[in-house]
Amino acid sequence: MNTLDYLILLGSLLGIAGYGIWKTRSGSDLNTYLRGTGKTHWLTIGLSVMATQASAITFLSTPGQGYESGLGFVQNYFGAPLALIVVAAVFLPLFRRLKVYTAYEYLGHRFDSKTRLLGAGLFLVQRGLGAGITIYAPAIVLSTVMGWRLDATIVCAGLLVVVYTVCGGCDAVNVTQKYQIGLIFAGMVAAFAVLISSMPSGLTIPEALTLAGGFHKLQAVDFSLSLDRRYTIWSGVLGGMFLALSYFGTDQSQVQRYLSGTSLRESRLGLMFNAVFKIPMQFFILLLGVLIFVFYQFERPPVYFNQAAWSYQVKHGQGEKLRALEAEFSAAHADERRHLQAWIDARRSGDTSAATAASAAAEAALERAQSARERTGAVIRGADPRASANDSDYVFITFILDHLPHGLIGLLVTAFFAAALSSKAGELNALGSTTTVDVYRPFVRSGASDSHYVAASRWFTALWGLVAICFALFANLAENLIQAVNILGSIFYGVVLGLFLVAFFLKRVGGTAVFWSALAAQALVIGLYFTLSISYLWYNLIGCAACMGLSLMVQGALDLAGPGVSGKARQ
Amino acid sequence: MKEPTDDEATGLPGLRTWRRVYTAVLAVFVAWVVLLAVLSAVYA
Numbered sequence: 039m040n041t042l043d044y045l046i047l048l049g050s051l052l053g054i055a056g057y058g059i060w061k062t063r064s065g066s067d068l069n070t071y072l073r074g075t076g077k078t079h080w081l082t083i084g085l086s087v088m089a090t091q092a093s094a095i096t097f098l099s100t101p102g103q104g105y106e107s108g109l110g111f112v113q114n115y116f117g118a119p120l121a122l123i124v125v126a127a128v129f130l131p132l133f134r135r136l137k138v139y140t141a142y143e144y145l146g147h148r149f150d151s152k153t154r155l156l157g158a159g160l161f162l163v164q165r166g167l168g169a170g171i172t173i174y175a176p177a178i179v180l181s182t183v184m185g186w187r188l189d190a191t192i193v194c195a196g197l198l199v200v201v202y203t204v205c206g207g208c209d210a211v212n213v214t215q216k217y218q219i220g221l222i223f224a225g226m227v228a229a230f231a232v233l234i235s236s237m238p239s240g241l242t243i244p245e246a247l248t249l250a251g252g253f254h255k256l257q258a259v260d261f262s263l264s265l266d267r268r269y270t271i272w273s274g275v276l277g278g279m280f281l282a283l284s285y286f287g288t289d290q291s292q293v294q295r296y297l298s299g300t301s302l303r304e305s306r307l308g309l310m311f312n313a314v315f316k317i318p319m320q321f322f323i324l325l326l327g328v329l330i331f332v333f334y335q336f337e338r339p340p341v342y343f344n345q346a347a348w349s350y351q352v353k354h355g356q357g358e359k360l361r362a363l364e365a366e367f368s369a370a371h372a373d374e375r376r377h378l379q380a381w382i383d384a385r386r387s388g389d390t391s392a393a394t395a396a397s398a399a400a401e402a403a404l405e406r407a408q409s410a411r412e413r414t415g416a417v418i419r420g421a422d423p424r425a426s427a428n429d430s431d432y433v434f435i436t437f438i439l440d441h442l443p444h445g446l447i448g449l450l451v452t453a454f455f456a457a458a459l460s461s462k463a464g465e466l467n468a469l470g471s472t473t474t475v476d477v478y479r480p481f482v483r484s485g486a487s488d489s490h491y492v493a494a495s496r497w498f499t500a501l502w503g504l505v506a507i508c509f510a511l512f513a514n515l516a517e518n519l520i521q522a523v524n525i526l527g528s529i530f531y532g533v534v535l536g537l538f539l540v541a542f543f544l545k546r547v548g549g550t551a552v553f554w555s556a557l558a559a560q561a562l563v564i565g566l567y568f569t570l571s572i573s574y575l576w577y578n579l580i581g582c583a584a585c586m587g588l589s590l591m592v593q594g595a596l597d598l599a600g601p602g603v604s605g606k607a608r609q
Numbered sequence: 610m611k612e613p614t615d616d617e618a619t620g621l622p623g624l625r626t627w628r629r630v631y632t633a634v635l636a637v638f639v640a641w642v643v644l645l646a647v648l649s650a651v652y653a
Contacts, residue, residue, distance in 0.1 A: 109645070109649075116642065119634055119635070119637070120635075122634075123634060123635065126631075127627070127631065247652055248652065250652070251652025251653065256648060256649060256652040256653075257649050258645040258646070258648055258649045259642065259645050259646040259649045260649075271642070301617065302617050303619065303620060306619075306627070306630075307619075310630060313634045313638070314634055314637050317638070317641045318641065321641075321645070
């Protein structure tokens with residue numbers, strides 16, 4: 039990064055923070071602070087919903103997924119369009135009819151205060167921890183770019199986000215997100231253009247895709263029925279649908295976005311915008327990672343993408359081992375490049391047998407290179423267990439810093455931070471709102487003035503920001519970032535969704551039955567997570583089904599116990 | 610804020626009911642899955 043890049047980065051960051059403060063300078067009542075002015079257009083809602091979900095993690099980590107595992111991760115989003123249709127048709131009209139601030143208020147209307155508190159509590163736990171993981175993402179960028187320690191970077195970046203979020207309200211979040219997602223799209227297109235123009239001379243797009251396919255990177259749809267496989271079309275459609283239904287239908291950070299629409303129509307169209315564009319967006323981000331993989335088959339990448347960690351260990355006792363592995367990696371990569379060039383020449387000359395032989399030799403050389411890379415990771419993690427467990431998170435930022443021109447580097451790093459600030463603002467605002475509306479106001483201090491609750495919401499937002507920072511300090515022990523967020527969500531989301539589906543569709547079930555059933559279902563999901571080895575997406579389905587099934591059984595038992603018990607329990 | 614009604618006009622040409630909007634979105638989803646399955650098969 040040079041002066042121009044830093045100017046773009048700092049100017050934009052301070053501009054966004056200043057804009058958030060300026061938007062809220064006149065103060066606002068509780069309704070405007072939590073729900074916005076209620077005049078938001080469908081495109082703003084659509085982009086805002088997209089920006090809240092597509093945080094810096096999406097931009098940083100997903101290309102790394104594409105680089106390592108190919109396109110298979112796109113299946114994770116197959117359930118999203120189906121879920122968004124259900125949210126638009128069922129959830130949204132009910133939320134708007136009751137004019138609720140948070141989704142959990144609805145549970146209070148339908149059941150009772152303890153069930154409302156349970157729904158809000160599950161959201162606060164999982165989103166509070168998830169917010170920590172998403173603070174971790176921009177910290178990776180800074181630690182790589184500046185050469186800072188990751189933990190120090192987490193604290194600095196986190197505090198900046200907290201200050202901006204506490205100052206900004208719901209309306210400022212919606213408005214700024216529209217421009218921030220524009221920055222993200224511009225960054226993606228720029229990275230794509232530079233990548234395509236940087237491909238080794240003569241390599242066409244079909245050849246690049248054939249090469250990627252030869253290394254099993256274009257397996258976008260997997261029809262396997264195995265429960266062990268993390269991404270299949272079945273886990274994506276079923277588990278992914280329940281994950282998306284929980285996220286878009288019950289996660290306050292999303293509900294708050296689409297409840298700010300002028301009318302039901304605006305909110306619905308905003309959701310349908312996401313239903314249409316979510317899969318193609320994720321596909322192109324993953325494809326970017328796949329094309330970076332192809333690019334690095336011809337241009338030697340670092341043996342370990344997290345160069346800060348590598349350099350640190352080289353200087354602190356692991357230099358001999360790491361240099362030897364780097365030499366081994368370089369030799370294997372040079373072999374691979376030679377074989378790939380032979381494969382291209384053979385294909386062009388129509389020599390099938392030579393192409394097959396060159397392809398097999400290239401694959402063998404790639405395996406040797408990957409082996410050296412994996413052993414490098416093992417050495418680094420052996421010396422420092424806190425070192426990132428997944429090097430793929432550093433793939434995209436390494437490509438940007440090494441191969442993009444100055445100015446564009448600043449723009450892309452700014453786009454990461456714009457995305458991080460934007461989604462964090464939405465998340466922390468939702469955490470503060472839920473704590474205020476669903477916990478503080480009904481259980482701690484009722485009947486206070488609007489300005490008191492606005493102030494309380496700001497304080498709770500700051501508190502959650504600090505919790506998120508603390509959790510982020512431990513996030514580097516988790517797997518690939520985006521997976522870590524989804525795994526965490528899947529553990530809690532299923533049960534929260536179960537609460538809402540019982541409320542919508544099982545009219546005979548009362549508050550007591552659903553409350554205890556949800557607690558039991560959550561304990562079951564946590565127990566299964568630590569004992570089973572299945573795709574995490576299935577936990578959404580299991581949690582939801584367990585909550586609904588147990589609710590029916592408990593309500594049945596209460597009914598059998600007698601009308602007195604049952605009647606009391608329904609309240 | 611307007612009162613929400615389920616039969617509120619979509620304002621989209623050719624997709625005048627919400628049922629049609631949802632069907633169109635579903636069709637786009639199916640088209641994407643088919644395209645991705647074809648891509649997987651072609652480059653397997």
